[in-house]
Amino acid sequence: HNKEQQEGKPSHVALETRSGQSKQNSAGPLHVETAIGPDGKPIVEADNFADLAAKPLIEAVVDEPLPPATAGTTLKFPKRQENLPKWADKLPLYDPMPKCLSGPPPSHKTRLTRRFHIDIPGPELAKLRKALCVVRYNKAIAFNEAINLFSFRYLPYLLIVDLYGNILASHTMDYLTTLVAPKWVNSTTISAIQKRYGEAPASWVARTVPFLWNVETGRTVEVHFKPPGFLHHDIDYSPISQTFLTLHRYVNKKKNSPGYNVLFDDIFEVNMEGKAIWHFNGSYHIPYIEGQWTAAGKHPDSDCVDFRVRWCRDHMHGNTVFWDQEENVIYYNAKHTDSFWKLDKANTKIVWAVGRYGNMTLYDKNGHRVEKLFKKSHGIEKIGDNHFLVFDNVYKDVNNNNIPGSRWLEMEVDPVKKVAREKRFWVAPPPRYAHQMGDADRMPNGNTLMSITSTDLLTEASMDGKIAWEMSLPAPPHGKGGKWWIYHAERFMLTPLIKMESGEENVLIRQGDATLRLLLWNTVRVRYRAKGTVQVWRSAEVIATAAFTFEINWITTKLKVDIPVDRLECGLNVLTIKCTNADDITGELPVNARYLC
Numbered sequence: 102h103n104k105e106q107q108e109g110k111p112s113h114v115a116l117e118t119r120s121g122q123s124k125q126n127s128a129g130p131l132h133v134e135t136a137i138g139p140d141g142k143p144i145v146e147a148d149n150f151a152d153l154a155a156k157p158l159i160e161a162v163v164d165e166p167l168p169p170a171t172a173g174t175t176l177k178f179p180k181r182q183e184n185l186p187k188w189a190d191k192l193p194l195y196d197p198m199p200k201c202l203s204g205p206p207p208s209h210k211t212r213l214t215r216r217f218h219i220d221i222p223g224p225e226l227a228k229l230r231k232a233l234c235v236v237r238y239n240k241a242i243a244f245n246e247a248i249n250l251f252s253f254r255y256l257p258y259l260l261i262v263d264l265y266g267n268i269l270a271s272h273t274m275d276y277l278t279t280l281v282a283p284k285w286v287n288s289t290t291i292s293a294i295q296k297r298y299g300e301a302p303a304s305w306v307a308r309t310v311p312f313l314w315n316v317e318t319g320r321t322v323e324v325h326f327k328p329p330g331f332l333h334h335d336i337d338y339s340p341i342s343q344t345f346l347t348l349h350r351y352v353n354k355k356k357n358s359p360g361y362n363v364l365f366d367d368i369f370e371v372n373m374e375g376k377a378i379w380h381f382n383g384s385y386h387i388p389y390i391e392g393q394w395t396a397a398g399k400h401p402d403s404d405c406v407d408f409r410v411r412w413c414r415d416h417m418h419g420n421t422v423f424w425d426q427e428e429n430v431i432y433y434n435a436k437h438t439d440s441f442w443k444l445d446k447a448n449t450k451i452v453w454a455v456g457r458y459g460n461m462t463l464y465d466k467n468g469h470r471v472e473k474l475f476k477k478s479h480g481i482e483k484i485g486d487n488h489f490l491v492f493d494n495v496y497k498d499v500n501n502n503n504i505p506g507s508r509w510l511e512m513e514v515d516p517v518k519k520v521a522r523e524k525r526f527w528v529a530p531p532p533r534y535a536h537q538m539g540d541a542d543r544m545p546n547g548n549t550l551m552s553i554t555s556t557d558l559l560t561e562a563s564m565d566g567k568i569a570w571e572m573s574l575p576a577p578p579h580g581k582g583g584k585w586w587i588y589h590a591e592r593f594m595l596t597p598l599i600k601m602e603s604g605e606e607n608v609l610i611r612q613g614d615a616t617l618r619l620l621l622w623n624t625v626r627v628r629y630r631a632k633g634t635v636q637v638w639r640s641a642e643v644i645a646t647a648a649f650t651f652e653i654n655w656i657t658t659k660l661k662v663d664i665p666v667d668r669l670e671c672g673l674n675v676l677t678i679k680c681t682n683a684d685d686i687t688g689e690l691p692v693n694a695r696y697l698c
Contacts, residue, residue, distance in 0.1 A: 200236070309332035310332070617694075676691070
């Protein structure tokens with residue numbers, strides 16, 4: 102690519118526009134992070150920082166068909182500019198990906214339940230449909246009610262996809278625009294960071310703003326404000342206060358080590374007018390300490406290239422702000438510190454921390470004291486009282502020659518005794534490994550969905566380590582390093598989910614014990630307690646009603662509903678339990694209740 106430009110020949114690497122036309126890349130050599138040409142070979146990397154800063158950040162796009170998935174295809178680690186350690190290409194690939202499974206198209210019921218729309222142009226839609234390859238689906242153990250939501254880090258598409266790989270809905274952004282960290286804020290609206298790259302050398306740094314998209318109406322909202330640095334990795338939105346919680350990265354040139362600038366994170370709460378109404382100062386609360394700084398981010402150019410600053414140390418590299426809006430606390434995870442913090446938002450102070458920078462004593466699952474529980478982790482989430490789930494990127498198993506693997510890790514924290522310990526975990530078998538990015542989410546049935554970004558896999562595993570569902574995306578002709586880069590996928594349901602606590606849908610009702618014990622989950626995983634109502638129907642009449650609030654983040658909601666026995670008949674009663682959430686979406690569960698009168 103560089104040689105052809107130097108010789109005055111037209112470059113065969115093009116950038117696509119929204120109109121489908123090909124726009125010639127005249128800005129010279131590509132950015133070092135996007136170096137992959139149409140021949141499959143790396144483009145020559147920039148070796149001068151001044152040259153690097155003048156190049157567009159968006160990667161080249163080559164208009165070629167996607168390769169079909171074939172039986173026995175194995176995933177290989179990239180050999181390009183990903184800075185992988187030497188052992189990465191030697192990992193055993195003993196778990197080959199089978200061919201794509203064929204499934205039915207979306208049902209008419211699905212299309213009627215929610216008003217979904219697809220706005221992707223035909224040629225691009227055909228490519229995406231080929232790429233979404235479901236390779237494993239065990240209905241006996243999978244979370245079958247789930248639907249997937251995800252975006253691509255360097256492509257302008259946000260997709261809603263069912264478990265067979267059918268695209269149910271999409272939102273297509275403008276040229277050179279992507280969405281980062283999409284998540285549901287209620288049953289119809291998604292929040293994200295809108296990231297727009299500039300084309301001119303003077304504007305190649307991305308512009309980032311909070312973003313909302315209503316899936317059913319198509320309406321979008323952008324909130325513009327000017328914080329220090331730029332938004333990155335994660336964002337949360339509260340429909341109650343109508344404010345965003347945003348994570349910002351910036352270079353602090355005042356608090357630096359000798360010869361180095363230091364990259365910090367700040368957290369802001371921003372209202373819909375773009376005004377910051379709350380601020381957590383990362384450099385003040387989590388200061389840079391020379392002896393504790395990890396070498397994970399010591400490259401002088403890559404860490405702070407977005408700021409055009411050389412010799413910079415990425416001290417924090419935050420990637421998660423989990424806003425528990427019920428308790429008004431924030432769980433903040435910082436990759437380069439191997440730690441996460443609980444922040445008291447009302448008083449803007451640290452409550453406790455787990456990890457290398459923390460104040461907890463750490464124990465593994467066997468009760469052995471350890472220096473750290475996770476390394477380069479992502480996606481900290483609260484899954485119960487003082488119980489947390491995290492995507493542990495680099496776990497070295499001493500029983501497997503210390504070869505790193507990625508795992509989901511469940512931890513239990515005792516803030517009184519200042520102890521944190523492993524509770525359970527599952528290490529994804531090779532080639533499932535994410536040396537960067539990634540996420541883990543707990544499903545209502547106990548399974549965990551892992552976004553294994555570096556190998557372009559979405560993997561759902563049961564609690565006992567069986568793979569219940571898996572989607573593999575073959576290498577595309579576009580995307581950074583020939584990858585799709587799904588940072589993390591969200592799951593949701595079309596309607597609220599209802600289960601009997603006993604696990605049976607046949608119940609006995611006696612005089613003096615006429616209570617239905619229910620387990621409930623909202624359609625989406627949100628960080629506030631949304632309102633709900635349960636009604637018990639017999640024939641065409643409502644015989645019982647109960648109001649409640651859902652637990653946050655798909656933590657199981659338990660509810661007891663008392664049934665008036667005078668509304669039942671002796672013997673078999675066919676009941677219908679209906680659960681309606683605050684968005685007026687209703688789920689149903691039929692129950693056979695035998696009344697022993």
